Amino acid sequence: MIIFLIIITSYLLIVFVLSRLVIPHLGFAKDSLPENIPAEWQKEIEFLKIKANNAEEFLFLTYNYLGQKYSYKSQPFFRRFKIFPNFHTLFIGLDELSKRKGFMHCTQLNFLLRLFLIKGGFFKEEDVRLKHVFVNFFIHQYAQVYLNGKWVDVDLFDYSNGLKIGAHLKTFSL
Numbered sequence: 001m002i003i004f005l006i007i008i009t010s011y012l013l014i015v016f017v018l019s020r021l022v023i024p025h026l027g028f029a030k031d032s033l034p035e036n037i038p039a040e041w042q043k044e045i046e047f048l049k050i051k052a053n054n055a056e057e058f059l060f061l062t063y064n065y066l067g068q069k070y071s072y073k074s075q076p077f078f079r080r081f082k083i084f085p086n087f088h089t090l091f092i093g094l095d096e097l098s099k100r101k102g103f104m105h106c107t108q109l110n111f112l113l114r115l116f117l118i119k120g121g122f123f124k125e126e127d128v129r130l131k132h133v134f135v136n137f138f139i140h141q142y143a144q145v146y147l148n149g150k151w152v153d154v155d156l157f158d159y160s161n162g163l164k165i166g167a168h169l170k171t172f173s174l
Helices: 002-022 039-051 057-067 077-084 086-092 094-099 108-121 155-160
Strands: 128-135 138-147 150-154
Touching: 002 057, 002 128, 002 138, 039 057, 039 094, 039 108, 057 094, 057 108, 057 155, 077 150, 086 108, 108 155, 138 155, 150 155
Parallel strands: none
Antiparallel strands: 128 138, 138 150
């Protein structure tokens, strides 16, 4: 029994502490946003600003743009198996990241969401916060956006499976 407790404690320590020190955008504080961003993203932000009449519309347009570009359809449980072969992509730069399509880690998706919302001018840094939950034995990050006087969950990681703004992945997703 004691060995089991040591294994569980070690695993939780690695998942919730060590990983937050190593994996970009998963730290205990939000990363600062870059001054300059890839031209493709800047162009898309400007396009979304023109289409949106208010912050809520800009959030929904950004959610759909990022969700469509970086979606990967599968059951949430099996998507976790996509993380390991793509672990190296956690460490790529913005220019290379902007050229990618398909699967992207939750931390990268939330970084892009923050980037778009803040660079779009409809939101300030304090309007976007990052939350962490334990999903299928791994740490998962989602965003909360302050909109119309309340905090709204935004989880792009499960966009392709129909997760809407206002919800996030739960503890066990099969």
